[in-house]
Amino acid sequence: MSIHAIFSFSEDICYICPAKQPDMPQTPSIPKGTRDFGQTETARRNYIFETIKGVFRTFGYSQIETPAMENLSTLMGKYGDEGDKLLFRILNSGDAFKDVDPDAMRSADSAAITRAVCEKGLRYDLTVPFARYVVQHRNDLTFPFKRFQIQPVWRADRPQKGRYREFWQCDVDVIGSASQLNELELVQMVDKVFGLLGVRVNVKINNRKVLTGLAEICGFPDKVVDITVAIDKLDKIGLDAVKEEMLGKGLSPEAIAVVEPVLQLSGSTADKISVMRSLMDGGSASRIVSQTGIKGLDELEELFGLVEAAGITSPVEMDLSLARGLNYYTGAIFEVKARDFEIGSICGGGRYDNLTGIFGLPGMSGVGISFGADRIYDVLTGLGLFPDSLSTATTLLFANMGPEETRYIIPIAKSLRDNGISVEIWPEASKLKKQFDYASRKAIPFISITGAEEAARGEINIKNLGTGEQKSFPAADTDAITAFLQA
């Protein structure tokens, strides 16, 4: 039933036709950067989340949930100054401004007033709440602690295409074990999830310790980020421009000579690791040995050996230019991109040796990845990979032919629902055209027009609206009806 039809029954004016509208308040809206998810979008999002969750579970990870609000003392200072500015703050309840320092109030000092009137904020990511959770509940947890978490996060970023102020993160982490088997599991989960979703991906792996080692053998241990970012530009700007950029960042020509063989790495992962190992082991122009770099190569070598043993379907590549999360990762760094759709990374993560140190529990090594639900949604949409069934909420609509027929249908509908079939009964004895329109708008594939005659015979009649096939069944033969509807 359209709203128009509803109103043409009950109102003199029609709230749909622009010409007849009465004075109506402005159409309500939602805050910028937030979204409503309708029925198809929610079904599709659930499909992504359920696929991911199913894979996480087969690896022994289980779900936790933390509150949307955290104390600001938990959140502040964890995301840099820029991140602190992007926190959504919640006004204390009650007479919040009563006791604020009058000077701050007079000078409208937003920073000082905010400190006084806001104790809570909305979570900014799932990593800090996870660290807080581990520390707070450490006596109740079994380590290694394997958890996943799928919840919205909020950031007061400027909204733009593909960037929202409320968006979902989907994190899986294990904390309390330094073994590379954990890294392998993450790669396996990525491989399995995208295999199930039908998305071909490339997995890239780097290791922060190798980057640290590279900066060390250059003689510029504080230039890790500059060196990595420069390497990352090789494909785009070429060797000479990369060298120039490094000079511009203050590296010496001798240091750049040390980096140069890394820029020209080629061959298999084993070949690359072998070249890097000789460089780290004093074989570079600087003759400096980096134990950290060697440790990083050991980790990469072990991980790639495990990846091979596991028979990963997706290409997994070592990529020393991978620069994400350099500020907090301490070991492996992961990035996953779709091969057939241009959108940036759809999944990424890495190892952090001291995640819980910020809350007073040092020495806990963990590794995790985060699936980008919004981008994965866009990839599946772009490649047409969502199953059609997700747009179909209802399998069978019983047309309403009157109160007596409806009473006849109610127990039949019940049996079909008990068999897991999604069934609607049209609520009013409206014209059949309206009932068919509803079925068509909701993409309901089957309709039953069961009238007094069928009821007298103890039957129901079902029409497949796609093929036109029509069939009668004994009303009691729930299994035959179910089979027809599921075919």
Added chain:
Amino acid sequence: MSIHAIFSFSEDICYICPAKQPDMPQTPSIPKGTRDFGQTETARRNYIFETIKGVFRTFGYSQIETPAMENLSTLMGKYGDEGDKLLFRILNSGDAFKDVDPDAMRSADSAAITRAVCEKGLRYDLTVPFARYVVQHRNDLTFPFKRFQIQPVWRADRPQKGRYREFWQCDVDVIGSASQLNELELVQMVDKVFGLLGVRVNVKINNRKVLTGLAEICGFPDKVVDITVAIDKLDKIGLDAVKEEMLGKGLSPEAIAVVEPVLQLSGSTADKISVMRSLMDGGSASRIVSQTGIKGLDELEELFGLVEAAGITSPVEMDLSLARGLNYYTGAIFEVKARDFEIGSICGGGRYDNLTGIFGLPGMSGVGISFGADRIYDVLTGLGLFPDSLSTATTLLFANMGPEETRYIIPIAKSLRDNGISVEIWPEASKLKKQFDYASRKAIPFISITGAEEAARGEINIKNLGTGEQKSFPAADTDAITAFLQA
């Protein structure tokens, strides 16, 4: 592995033993009235939600989601003055206080300042966002619009046992149809959900129009709430006290004489409706006829007829004392209580004829109910009705006997996971006791200790930790292993 063990490997000090703790920041915490949900709690909550969702879906309802933040213009004035006070407000980002009226700042006028610096708030329930959603998207929706929504809501209530500042609502509504078939569906869904959860419930149904009619035939049409609340106390305080209370509320002795037969209603629902019908139809002491009351009785009669046709398992009772939501419901009122556990209502709802009128779209009749997830959780806990399997995240733990054995196991674990089995491989070659402890703490039912010998034979060995049964399998026989683990 306990945290203690982790630290005894890597640190001189132990962060667990109180005596050896270094200076540690205060243990982090979460805002009062909020909760962390651990792995078992989340699994149990998911079990409730998935059960409810599965039932909703078989009735053709599909899920939507709305943002946590709504504009305060959407939320304010919808929940009364008390509700407005309980809204969590979000501070505008940027320099929020810069342009606030200096007078308001000087006098620390919380109300005026709040209006100026907060445009958004956290949703307080799912009903107002649903009404906003229907109006905002009315041109894209198919009516009758059947939706469900399961999301947290936030209220700045004083936290106390069983009352939280963040809690989950689970609402199912249909809007755009006045048919009693919709009421029936809600009763059917309640019956089915609690049947699946194993909770025996009583369903009580009232109708606001009958209460309005009762107040009308009393000659006190504005005393609907007072009369209903007084009737509700009959069981507790007795007939004389109820009469006295009504006198105290300003009803006349003549009016109370009209109510008295209602207080003494007995017999079947049909009997009760018949008595009420004669009262509404001019048969009361006042001789007043209430068309509204008659309409309400028509609705109740139709609904109870449908309930009978549908074969509802739970007792469904007409209860004229049911007073919930009297301020907004206009037709049916529902309340569901557990029969074997004392906790108040665990589900309730009703019909509202003008839900979207507040957003400029009048005349839309809807009916819905809300499942109280927290109370249902408490009922299932109290009655021991959660399936044991919900506490078991992992089915099989492969002990780690060394790197070679691990490589042997990795593809076997993969095949089992592909079969849907939840499998972990212990990440380090630790002492077996530690590995068994982990299995025991996580309640993992099967462990495999597959060493070099088994690997040489191409076998794996699995022990059922519950029964002690131990069995060897050819490693390639995934289906036999799966069957053993699922038995």
